[in-house]
Amino acid sequence: MAEAITVKPDTAFIRELQGCGGGDLKKCYQCATCSVVCNLSPDESPFPRKQMVLAQWGMKDQLLADPAIWLCHNCGDCSTMCPRGARPGDVFGALRKAAIERYSFPGFLAKVAGKPAGFLLLLLLPVLVFAAIVLFAPKGELTPDPEFANLFPQNILEPLFFAVSGLVLIAFAIGLARFIKALRKAGATGPIIPNLVPAAVEILAHSRFKKCGAERARYWGHMLTLWGFVGLAFMGTVVGIGTMIGVMHTPLDLMNPWKIFANVCAVVVFVGLVIILFDRLADPVKRAASTYFDWLFLLVLVGVVFTGILSEAMRLMGADPAMFYVYFVHLVLIMMLFLYAPYTKFAHIAYRTVAMAAAKS
Numbered sequence: 158m159a160e161a162i163t164v165k166p167d168t169a170f171i172r173e174l175q176g177c178g179g180g181d182l183k184k185c186y187q188c189a190t191c192s193v194v195c196n197l198s199p200d201e202s203p204f205p206r207k208q209m210v211l212a213q214w215g216m217k218d219q220l221l222a223d224p225a226i227w228l229c230h231n232c233g234d235c236s237t238m239c240p241r242g243a244r245p246g247d248v249f250g251a252l253r254k255a256a257i258e259r260y261s262f263p264g265f266l267a268k269v270a271g272k273p274a275g276f277l278l279l280l281l282l283p284v285l286v287f288a289a290i291v292l293f294a295p296k297g298e299l300t301p302d303p304e305f306a307n308l309f310p311q312n313i314l315e316p317l318f319f320a321v322s323g324l325v326l327i328a329f330a331i332g333l334a335r336f337i338k339a340l341r342k343a344g345a346t347g348p349i350i351p352n353l354v355p356a357a358v359e360i361l362a363h364s365r366f367k368k369c370g371a372e373r374a375r376y377w378g379h380m381l382t383l384w385g386f387v388g389l390a391f392m393g394t395v396v397g398i399g400t401m402i403g404v405m406h407t408p409l410d411l412m413n414p415w416k417i418f419a420n421v422c423a424v425v426v427f428v429g430l431v432i433i434l435f436d437r438l439a440d441p442v443k444r445a446a447s448t449y450f451d452w453l454f455l456l457v458l459v460g461v462v463f464t465g466i467l468s469e470a471m472r473l474m475g476a477d478p479a480m481f482y483v484y485f486v487h488l489v490l491i492m493m494l495f496l497y498a499p500y501t502k503f504a505h506i507a508y509r510t511v512a513m514a515a516a517k518s
């Protein structure tokens with residue numbers, strides 16, 4: 158006789174999912190329409206129907222170690238077609254947020270980043286850091302024209318951002334190591350690390366996202382934002398290293414090839430973000446389904462791009478002292494974006510890459 162299995166529903170986890178986007182998960186009656194309509198769901202291991210059962214039972218460990226929750230690009234096809242309005246795409250979004258909270262290091266930061274009440278706390282550290290730089294950092298020789306370096310010296314900003322990047326990489330490495338351990342425990346036996354490169358290429362090319370039928374606008378918005386952001390991050394690293402070793406001097410001339418490249422990337426990100434914002438705000442269903450977790454990442458990114466473009470325009474116009482206030486906000490938002498990347502929706506890119514690598518093996 159088969160051994161009886163006792164399932165203990167984790168009601169706290171069910172409530173957690175219901176509170177962060179998965180409010181309709183209990184409506185699911187297991188018809189499997191969602192798994193049939195999902196273009197990303199593999200035949201050998203279909204989703205999201207199976208995960209909807211597990212979510213209804215609050216099977217937290219099993220769900221958070223399931224690569225399938227990261228193989229979904231939240232296109233919404235399944236939520237649109239679900240005859241019960243259980244919104245499986247949004248349940249997957251809530252599961253991804255819970256996974257980031259579980260694996261990230263230190264975990265309390267993910268809890269702070271996941272709640273509106275934590276926003277001021279997230280803001281506090283960057284504000285204090287840049288206020289201290291303005292008030293106490295030695296300024297060196299001031300230029301006759303107003304330049305950001307007069308208040309925010311490059312010899313402090315560059316090492317600061319490299320130090321932040323180092324901390325973020327360590328936090329990501331610990332979080333992903335925990336995730337890989339959970340994947341192994343859940344039965345993933347194939348190679349994961351060697352598959353990271355093909356998985357990253359697939360993400361950059363958006364080849365999986367392209368398969369989602371109904372979401373062309375989001376596909377383009379996502380792709381432009383990602384590529385523009387990658388370009389800006391690359392350019393920031395090059396200029397950062399260049400200024401630290403003394404072969405580059407900021408601000409770069411408008412006709413400098415790196416400056417042109419950065420401005421093109423900024424426009425690409427800006428267009429991508431406008432598409433994403435319009436797509437989210439124009440549709441009342443998507444608007445209602447968007448959570449604080451979604452908005453925090455999106456609006457910080459929008460803020461970084463907007464204040465970046467605005468502060469550069471103000472500098473060119475010599476708008477002193479207003480340009481310094483805008484640049485201060487710009488620096489605070491950049492610090493928020495990077496420092497909290499392992500705990501916000503930004504972390505998707507890392508966890509999704511690992512999950513896709515695991516799914517390939």
Ligand code: SF4
Pocket residue numbers: 184185186187188189190191192205206209238239240241242243244245
């Ligand atoms: S989520 Fe909707 S479409 Fe999917 S199995 Fe449940 S009821 Fe059916």
Ligand code: SF4
Pocket residue numbers: 194195196197198204205228229230231232233234235236245246249369
């Ligand atoms: S939201 Fe899209 S990708 Fe995700 S499970 Fe539903 S249909 Fe598949």
